Amino acid sequence: MSKLYTGAEIVFKCLEDQDVKFIFGYPGGAVLPIYDELKNHNSIKHILVRHEQGAGHAAEGYARSSGKPGVVLVTSGPGATNVVTALTDAYMDSIPLVCISGQVPTHLIGTDAFQECDTTGITRPCTKHNWLVKDIKDLSKVLHMAFKVATTGRPGPVLVDIPKDIQFAKTNYFKPKKDKKLNGKKKNKFSSSEIDELMNLILKAKKPVIYSGGGVINSGPEASEVLREFVRLVGFPITSTLQGLGAFPGDDNQFIGMLGMHGTYEANNAMHDCDLLINIGARFDDRITGKIDEFSPKSKKVHIDIDPSSINKIIKVDLSIVGDVNEVLNAIVKKINKKQNGLKISNKQNISKWWEQIQKWRTKNSLGFVNSEKTIKPQHAVQRLYELTKDQDTFVTTEVGQHQMWAAQHYKFNKPNRWMTSGGLGTMGYGLPAAVGVQIAHPDKLVIDIAGEASVLMTMQEMSTAVQYNLPIKIFVLNNQYMGMVRQWQELLHEKNYSESYSEALPDFVKLAEAYGCKGIKVDNPNELDAKIKEMIDHDGPVIFDCQVDPNENCFPMIPSGKPHNQMILGPTDEKKNKITGKGKALV
């Protein structure tokens, strides 16, 4: 007879077999048996956070930057409820997480026991699936299944709730089953006639645009490679969603910037005027589409997505291809290469006028801003940060708000998995713990959280985690003393009634850094900015960088409420730039 293991041992055996190296967690009464077992498993390192939400976001940062699932371990009751925000965030942004939560012993379930809550009930709508393990015999099967559900198809979070008595109970351990059927069967979901149809559309297009999203990142680094090959072959302009940044090089000439609410003028106009729209791994989010009725009215729409429920959910499309981005793009590239001679000449000529139009839009320089000698403009700060870090492999996380949009607009990403941001849920406080997770996955790389002072205070306690594990994360706070995006909406849409958006009693971030045992840097003079940024980068250890910026700066361009893509508000430089547009027109 084979050896019997306790539930706690089985948890670790599963984690080992799933090749888990790190768990982000926080102990408590109902997970003590699992924590007790931790010491016997050297290949798995536990990262102690300071709040369970931080564990969740750290695991997200780990997963997004490494392509592996993030693992979270929390206790029952408050431990589980605290992680709900992170699970929902991961669900919205399709990030694979496996959350293991402790639960009160099975005989106490339903009795309002100490630290009991209906964890599977609470997390049902914010996970792909969850399990309450009531029988020890199910445990190994459920845990392996949990990893499979989290990582296959459209990735997402799952939760396994394990009552304390199950952690003590003993049974046999079962290794994960190898999937035989999945190979081959799942790969060819899409048909070659769909690829042919797409080829036809590509050949006919005169004003095409490619709109890529987080699905390309989730499909793995090869997907980004093949996307680049595809885009170069067809010569089309490409725009990206917030989540998709980095899949295509941000400084490439074919890249026309991010689209959507704070996207570039050229990207949004291209979306509006195009005759062929190819959506690759994006989901027509409302911050992308603006007014649905007037969204890209003249185009044939193609949607490539692994999740069939994403198709026709918001925008009706003419051609849908359900499949993994990497496989679909590979099929297209193969097809194009077969026909290459015909395509290379005719198609690029077809779209040359379109490129002229895009160049005209580009001359608007919609990301422009009026720089200042006296105060630091937040956009300038991001641009300098980019210039001073672009020569090394840098990972950027963000919080949520104006700083997030400025980071997306002005920091150019050239590789996938380098950009971690909370897009779907828009969770303030995501960036700092996410940076912790990213640094765990990439200990020798530069990891920067471009933050706002309001957001970062929501999970500031995780600095303590960073210090404990010597994680040299850089918290680059664009401090404007306001909840900037709220302030901006109040200025533009609520008659400048700045209701509760000003933070009156902000901490001294330098002293705060010192209190945590790390370095604090403060800068308010534009002339000192570069030197201070260098000081931050060169410091071997975590840094809180308090960058005092102009509190009244707004994030432009912007599509205002209920407007289509071609009715953007441009920034204060617009009038001046109009003249340049005139000149620009003469040039092309």
Place this chain on the structure above:
Amino acid sequence: MAKPKSAYSIPTKKGKLDTHIIVVWVDNEAGVLARVVGLFSGRGYNIESLAVAEVDATKNISRITIVTTGTPQVIDQIKLQLKKLVPVHKVADFKREDKNVIFKEMALLKVVGKKKKIDKCLKACKSLNPVILDKTKQSVVIQVTALRRDIDKMSKKLKPFGLTSTSRTGAIAMTRGADTFK
């Protein structure tokens, strides 16, 4: 109502609503009904009626029949979202007008009154082939199996004859002919 200023998205016109019967085969496990129903409430879909019971005890399969209304786009979403749930095996969708599908609901009706009234009442519902399950001097319990709208009509008709309680199931569905839904 004035347009909310900071609303980014303004609801667009709604399309025509159709009634569909969605049949879902699921693993009969704890919480599976909550997953299905939670999906409907969480995404704002409508449930007109719901019927669920285990249909295969060896394979542990339950069959859930849901009557819902929605635009064609919403109905598509309902099916696709249901298929994403882990315990869901397959999803069938029938239009209410579909001639190839049999829809039935059952109702238990209790009528209280004198013999005359009860006789009148039994006569009135003859068209629905009533089954008398219980009869006393002052009351009768009738079982009818029919379409929802016929049962609706019937209960209206029976009100004056002393109908005191009604208990109804949700609709269940089965295709006609030898074919089964794969």
